[in-house]
Amino acid sequence: MEKEQYQQLEQNVTPKPPYLKNVAKAFFVGGFICAIGQAVSLFYIIFFNFTEATAGNPTVATVVFFSMILTGLGLYKRIGQFAGAGSAVPVTGFGNAVVSAAIEHRSEGLVLGVGGNLFKLAGSVVLFGVVSAFFVALIKYILVTIGVVSW
């Protein structure tokens, strides 16, 4: 059998990913995680002296903490298998990427193992996050300077 013919056969046999089902699951789980984030945010605003603008940092820290606990208990990977992007894209997915790498590399010691591999998966999120934040800020700075928008 020729390669092209085999690739045709492979296309026919391989089931198509259930895109619609995956999108729906990601939408609801992702939305649920964000609703929890919103609740945490309101908690900080109502019970502590945070404003909508300043509640972001403690909220992120709190939900990342939740995801770290779930990762440590081995539950986050199960949520991930069900929800796909729904649990990978929110900031909880970032916490999961960091902690799972830390657990994995604990056997190689704290410095070379945990330290060296902590951002193995999350490193590119940090890098491209910072780079894109820089460019967004730069664009806004230019727009403010020429008077299109204000800070």
Added chain:
Amino acid sequence: MVILFQTKPSLLAGGVVAGPLENRSVFSQYFDSVYDDERWQMKTNEQGHRKMIEEACEYAMKKMGVQKGDIDYLMGGDLVNQMTPTNFAARDLEIPFIGLFSACATSVSSVIIACLLTELGAANFSLAGASSQHNAIERQFRYPINYGAQKPQTAQWTVTAAGYALIGKHREEYPSIEAATIGKSVDYGMDDPFHMGAAMAPAAFQTIQSHLQQRNQKIYHYDLILTGDLGQLGLKLLKGMLVENGVKNEELTLLRDAGAEFYGQDEAFQSGASGAGCSAAVFFSYVIQQMRAGSYKRVLLVATGALLSPLSYQQGETIPCTAHAIEITMK
């Protein structure tokens, strides 16, 4: 070229040890031991991996009442970098040893080498086999165990198991190896490491075709042709290729795959099982026992291996695969 063994070395015994999750395998009743701790009470997964290999070898030796001093050669491998689990097990077993890497096809490539050594008269007894430990292999090839990435339906689950066979000179009351085919490295342009069955099926196809042609056999000359770890989709693809090549549908029932059957119909394992320990565990427990019980007279075992690394995948290379076959008969 097919290798014909004039002296027909025998598979005297098999030792198979598996992890806790493998309790869910349809083959678990044939295993010698299913351990309830995936690390074998060692500190790391890799140490547990080594321990599992040692125990599998010990079971195989114990069944024939031989000591490690009686074993002339140890042939085996695993999927961890530089194969440290097998190398370290060899250190503790103190048997002359060559580590072999044919990825998940090592279960059969090691048996072929052991048979050649037996045929040559260089070995009275040798141990041959392969193993994989889920956690140690996943971190090697994919993501950390607790990382929440979604696996597609085409993915397969690396088993935790070690299977080793004790090979010796021909004895009539044991399954014996008549012939073997060493597979080529075959690449049909598949590049998805979460769809290994599709990458490996052409290799299995070529090895089976070549073996049957050289031996002047048809599929129906066998009671069973069992591939290693194609998974449900890979097996479908292999059958599809055979049908294209003129094999009749009724013959296809003789074709089975250890990986596709390993965890039954459990959807949590997607397309089925994989890993060097998958074929080794099934071949050296279920198959040997069924042959000794007289259920099968002639069996072709085809272990399949994907010869990729995480590096080669990230560099955009396609996945070459191999398949090695042994023809086993029972009087």
